[in-house]
Amino acid sequence: MKAIYMFLFSLTILCSSCEIIDDLKPSSQKQTGNDTDTTGTTNPSGNNPDPVAEKPDYVESTPQDLMHQSYGPDDLQKYDIHIPAKRSYTKTKVVIILHGGSWKELDKGFMNNYVSQIKSKGDNWVIVNANYRLTFQNGIKYDQQLQDLGTLITKILSLRQQYNFSDKIYFIGASAGGHLALSYAFTVDKGKYVKGVSVIAAPVDLTSEKIRVGEFGQDIENLIGKPYSQDPEAYKRASPRFQVTRVAPPVIMFYGGKDDFIPSDQGEMLSQQLQANSVIRSYNFYPEQGHEWMLLSETIDKTLVFFGDDNTRK
Numbered sequence: 001m002k003a004i005y006m007f008l009f010s011l012t013i014l015c016s017s018c019e020i021i022d023d024l025k026p027s028s029q030k031q032t033g034n035d036t037d038t039t040g041t042t043n044p045s046g047n048n049p050d051p052v053a054e055k056p057d058y059v060e061s062t063p064q065d066l067m068h069q070s071y072g073p074d075d076l077q078k079y080d081i082h083i084p085a086k087r088s089y090t091k092t093k094v095v096i097i098l099h100g101g102s103w104k105e106l107d108k109g110f111m112n113n114y115v116s117q118i119k120s121k122g123d124n125w126v127i128v129n130a131n132y133r134l135t136f137q138n139g140i141k142y143d144q145q146l147q148d149l150g151t152l153i154t155k156i157l158s159l160r161q162q163y164n165f166s167d168k169i170y171f172i173g174a175s176a177g178g179h180l181a182l183s184y185a186f187t188v189d190k191g192k193y194v195k196g197v198s199v200i201a202a203p204v205d206l207t208s209e210k211i212r213v214g215e216f217g218q219d220i221e222n223l224i225g226k227p228y229s230q231d232p233e234a235y236k237r238a239s240p241r242f243q244v245t246r247v248a249p250p251v252i253m254f255y256g257g258k259d260d261f262i263p264s265d266q267g268e269m270l271s272q273q274l275q276a277n278s279v280i281r282s283y284n285f286y287p288e289q290g291h292e293w294m295l296l297s298e299t300i301d302k303t304l305v306f307f308g309d310d311n312t313r314k
Contacts, residue, residue: 058088059164063123071130071155072148076137079130079152080108082115083163084123092165093195093307094156096128096149100175100201102219103145104135114172117300126165128156132180135222142183142223142238149184153193169193170307175262175291178202182240182251182270191247198303200254200293201262204270205241207232216261241266244273250280252306254299256289282306 063085071077084092095118097111108129115127132148133140157167171181171194178199185194203211206220212228221227224234236242251274255267264285271283284302289295 057091058086060086061164064163071152074133074137076107076131076133077148077151078108079128079155080115081156081159082119082127082129083165084125086123087126087164088166089160089164090166092124092126093168093170094126094128094165095170095172095307096130096152096156096181098130098132098149098171098173098177098181100173100177101134102216103142103176103180103223104219107131111174113296114300117296118304121300121304126156126163128152135219141225145180145223146184146188149180150188153189157193167193168195170195171197172199172303173197173202174200174293175202179204179240183238183243186240186243186245186248189249190245191249194249196250196252196307198252198254198299198306200299201256201259201291202240202253202266203262204239204266206235206239208266210263211261211266241269241273244270244277244279246277246279248274248277248279250306252282252284252303254284254286254289254293254295254302256291256293257285257287258290261291 064083065080066083067080068078069081071079097108097114099106099108099111101107101110108131111129115129118125118127130152132145132152135141135145153169156169159165160167169189171185173179173181178197179202181197182199182202182204185197203220206212206224207228211217212220220235224231224238226234228235251270253267253270255262255264257264267283267285271281274281282302284299286295293299
């Protein structure tokens with residue numbers, strides 16, 4: 001199966017390479033990157049019987065772009081899904097894109113350039129560009145946002161028979177969206193459906209004093225629902241750095257040296273934790289990049305290769 005082509009933000013700059021919430025689950029080698037040693041094992045996908053006993057290898061149909069679809073009753077529980085013309089029930093993978101915005105703002109429209117970039121690299125991806133509920137809404141915090149990802153994945157998997165694609169899920173997340181993608185993969189999915197995660201400038205240790213300052217510190221407090229001094233364990237529980245286990249999926253990370261919000265040591269800490277658990281990883285550091293990432297085409301390219309263009313990921 002040779003189907004993947006490459007991933008995330010745009011323009012060119014030199015690279016210096018470089019508890020677990022079961023009720024949130026959806027119902028139903030060696031790799032090289034910049035500045036990285038990436039040995040580990042892929043994750044079991046589970047033994048879930050397929051609802052369709054036999055499907056043709058590939059089906060040729062009409063490509064479809066279904067916009068503003070609902071996966072829940074809230075106005076923010078919406079997604080766009082882009083389905084290629086040629087797809088396979090076993091081989092066409094799903095990539096879910098999650099926007100940033102400090103867990104409190106922005107929406108999927110800010111990630112349309114990701115969709116365009118992935119489409120330009122090839123046609124073997126079902127692309128899902130998703131919203132999730134935000135912390136400015138009453139009662140929406142970390143757990144509710146993870147619930148949204150589980151509900152979204154359940155909805156996407158329910159479309160498999162109709163549109164003929166696989167149950168292999170990959171995440172691409174920017175900033176807060178990357179944090180949620182990692183947390184969901186590490187604590188909820190735990191190797192069931194999520195086969196890879198790519199993050200740009202994602203906060204991974206919410207206990208770090210470096211990022212608990214200024215406006216972003218207030219955003220983290222809003223996500224957790226209380227000050228750090230009152231419950232540091234809640235901040236740790238919501239930090240991907242402390243959620244890694246040996247069944248975590250492969251992770252590719254992109255961080256910049258001029259990021260005023262998320263220092264690059266956040267990525268370094270996650271990379272070290274992944275290495276300690278023998279999880280495939282690739283840490284990519286760009287000294288001239290800030291939080292407003294300007295290397296989308298290159299990042300998408302590297303991401304899609306990492307996700308398995310050479311069939312090393314199943």
